[in-house]
Amino acid sequence: MLRPAAAAILAVLSLTQTALAENWPQWRGPTHNGISTAKNIPTEWVKAAKNVAWRAKLPGPGGATPVIWDDRIYVTSAEGDNLVLMCFSTDGQELWRKTVTDGNYSARAGEGNAASPSPSTDGEHVWCFFGTGVLACYTKDGDEVWKFDVQDRYGKFDIQFGMTSTPVLHEDGLYLQLIHGTWGGPYKVGKVIRLNKADGSEVWAVDRPSQADDECKHSYASPILYDFGGQTFLVTHGADCTVGHDLATGAELWRLDGLNGPSPLNQRRYDNTFRMVSSPGVAPGVVVVTTAKAGPVVAVKSGESLSGEILNSPAIQWVVDKTPDVACPLIIDGLVYLLMNEGRMLCVDQATGAEVYFQRVHNAQHRTSPLYADGHVYFASKDGIVTVLKHGREFEIVAENDMNGEGITASPVVANGTLYLRSADALYAIRAAD
Secondary structure: OOOOHHHHHHHHHHHHHHHHHHOEOOOOOOOOEEEEEEOOOOOOOOOOOEEEEEEOOOOOOOOOOEEEOEEEEEEEEOOOEEEEEEEOOOOOOOOEEEEEOOOOOOOOOOOOOOOOOOOOOOOEEEEEEOOEEEEEEEEEEOEEEEEEEEHHHHHHOOOOOOOOOOEEEOOOOOEEEEOOOOOOOOOOOEEEEEEEEOOOOEEEEEEOOOOHHHHHOOOOOOOOOEEEEEEEEEEEEEEEEEEEEEOOOOOOOEEEEEOOOOOOOOOOOOOOOOOOOOEEEOOOOOOEEEOOOOOEEEEEOOOOOOOOOOOOOOOOOEEEEEOOOOOOOOOOOOOEEEOOOOOOOEEEEEEOEEEEEEEEOOOOOOOOOOOEEOOOEEEEEOEEEEEEOOOOOOOOOEEEEEOOOOOOOOOEEEEEEEEEOOOEEEOOOOOOOO
């Protein structure tokens, strides 16, 4: 029998090993909220002239975030007209590259392309989705397992700047939201889908109705999984509303309408260009719903009140009248970080929504979602500046790292003690120098 002291030491070692071996299996990380438990992540690497472990050239641009499992990194990219899935080792060596499909396109004056959705992995397989509609599964060694065009099965996409939604991987399911429709034409019902990750077969597909009109039918957001305190559901976002779904059946558990005005949440008149890009943020006990344009941010409480139409229910915790356009909320230690497109950070109290600070960080467009690691908040700008803030109620810029003009639209991630950045040109590994 172990003595208490020895048992305590083993427990600490076990926790330490778990933290060190933290993978980043999909877009918003292991807990779907952009939070890493890693320690000793560098905050400065350009001015320090160190901490850049390696740089690997990519064949083309893309907004897809890399995902990491143990010693392998997976990332999608454009390569001319082709769309590829690539695998790198954690020492920066390209292990394999597969052309999944062709038909790449440029969206929004070159700001985006068909390599915008991020891949997902469970360590044995990797799944990738492209704006063309092609969804595929490969083994970790690059062998194709299955592939099909979502448009062939569920109908043609009709979305102005291309499909960018990243599927959610959870247990044996792969969850997609397809929310789009003709601008100015008849309403087109969105779809929420669960596939069997092993073979791509349909488990369920449900309609997602709304009263959205014109461009409001277009959602570029990704579904998010809420999985805390024994409560688990899928959150879909777009077409003027946010909806919670049962994982087993796809049934609607709750709905938040009124995000586009006029409503108790948004007093402005109905905006026909109100389209969701940012996905909601999740943390134990709360879903923080972002919107668009001059719309609100709404904190929704989980629990018994989260059922049915919640617009006028006790499930609404607070409403803030400023919203990010692209970046997802980051919720940590009672604070909610909301990164505005033009380069200001709004930090509010998680319990009340009261403003903690609203400060300029960098005067450029910001398309990435913030990451938390070891007491700091990381995010990047479209002109290639990676800003690091000190986490807390006092605004403090710890570092600004200039990536030599390489624009960044893919969110930063951390896995196994390393910060990974994907620029328009390359994949970077940032880790503390020995």
